[in-house]
Amino acid sequence: MPGMKEAITSRTYDLWSKFYDLTFGALVVRRQWAAVTHLPVKSGDRVLDLGVGTGMTLPHYPRDVQVVGLDLSPGMLSKAARRCRQQNLGHCHLVRADAMFPPFAPQSFDHIVICHTISVVSDPRRLLAWAQRMIRPGGSIVVLNHFQSTQPLMAGLERLLNPLFVKIGWRSDLALEDVLEGSDLTVTYSFKLRCFDIWRIVVLTSDRSPTTVAGRSHGSHAAASAAPPHPPSTRGPRLQPAGAV
Numbered sequence: 001m002p003g004m005k006e007a008i009t010s011r012t013y014d015l016w017s018k019f020y021d022l023t024f025g026a027l028v029v030r031r032q033w034a035a036v037t038h039l040p041v042k043s044g045d046r047v048l049d050l051g052v053g054t055g056m057t058l059p060h061y062p063r064d065v066q067v068v069g070l071d072l073s074p075g076m077l078s079k080a081a082r083r084c085r086q087q088n089l090g091h092c093h094l095v096r097a098d099a100m101f102p103p104f105a106p107q108s109f110d111h112i113v114i115c116h117t118i119s120v121v122s123d124p125r126r127l128l129a130w131a132q133r134m135i136r137p138g139g140s141i142v143v144l145n146h147f148q149s150t151q152p153l154m155a156g157l158e159r160l161l162n163p164l165f166v167k168i169g170w171r172s173d174l175a176l177e178d179v180l181e182g183s184d185l186t187v188t189y190s191f192k193l194r195c196f197d198i199w200r201i202v203v204l205t206s207d208r209s210p211t212t213v214a215g216r217s218h219g220s221h222a223a224a225s226a227a228p229p230h231p232p233s234t235r236g237p238r239l240q241p242a243g244a245v
C-alpha cells in the first residue's frame with residue numbers, strides 16, 4: 001500500500017506518462033541502453049527493473065532473459081504494456097507495486113536495474129536495501145541516475161533548484177555517498193557517457209548474504225572505484241564510457 005508521498009508520485013507520473021517518452025525519455029534513451037548493456041546477464045537470468053516507467057529499457061534486454069518491470073504509476077505501466085504488445089516483448093512482465101515494499105522473496109533475481117528512480121522514491125536507502133536483498137549472491141545492481149555534483153558550486157545550485165525539481169517528480173540533491181551510507185554495497189565501477197554528463201551509471205555488487213532490511217549492518221562501502229572500461233561479462237553492443245571514474 002503506497003504511502004502519501006508515493007500516492008502523489010503515482011499521480012505525478014500518471015501525468016508524465018502522456019509525454020514522458022518525447023521529453024525526458026528522449027534525453028536519456030542512450031544512457032538507458034548503456035545501463036542495460038552493463039548488466040552481466042546470461043541466458044535464463046531473471047532481471048528486475050525497478051521503476052520501469054514507460055518501459056523504455058525493455059527492448060534492450062536479451063530475449064532469453066526474464067524481465068520483471070515494476071512501477072507505481074498505472075499511467076506509466078499502461079505505456080509499458082503497450083510497448084510490450086507492439087514490440088512483442090513476451091519475456092517482459094509488468095507488476096504494479098511500491099519499489100520500497102516489493103512483493104518478491106529474497107534472492108528472486110539475478111540482477112536489478114534502477115533507472116532514474118532512486119531520486120524519485122521517498123526513501124532511496126530503503127529501495128537499495130530491498131534491491132540488495134532481492135539479488136542472488138554474485139548479482140549486480142545497475143543504477144542510472146543524476147547524483148549531486150561533487151563540485152561545491154554545482155552542488156549548491158542543485159540544492160537551490162531542488163524544490164523546483166521535487167514539484168515535477170524527482171530531486172536534484174541526492175548524493176551517491178549518502179544513498180550508500182550504511183549499506184554493504186560496493187561500487188564496482190561507475191561512469192558517465194559524456195565527460196560533462198549529469199547522469200551517471202553505477203554498477204553495484206554485494207557479497208553479503210541477504211538479511212532483513214531492518215537489520216542492515218553498517219558496513220563500509222567504496223564511494224567509487226576505478227572503472228574497468230567494460231562490464232566483466234556482457235553481451236550485445238557495448239559503449240565505451242567517456243567519463244569513467
Ligand SMILES: C[S@@+](CC[C@H](N)C(=O)[O-])C[C@H]1O[C@@H](n2cnc3c(N)ncnc32)[C@H](O)[C@@H]1O
Pocket residue numbers: 006009010013025032050051052053054055056057070071072073076097098099100114115116117120121122
Ligand atoms: C523518472 S521515471 C523513470 C522511468 C524509467 N526507469 C526510465 O528510466 O525511463 C521514475 C519512475 O519511477 C516510478 N516510481 C516512483 N516511485 C516509485 C515507487 N515507490 N515504487 C515504484 N515505482 C516508483 C514512477 O512511477 C516513474 O515511472
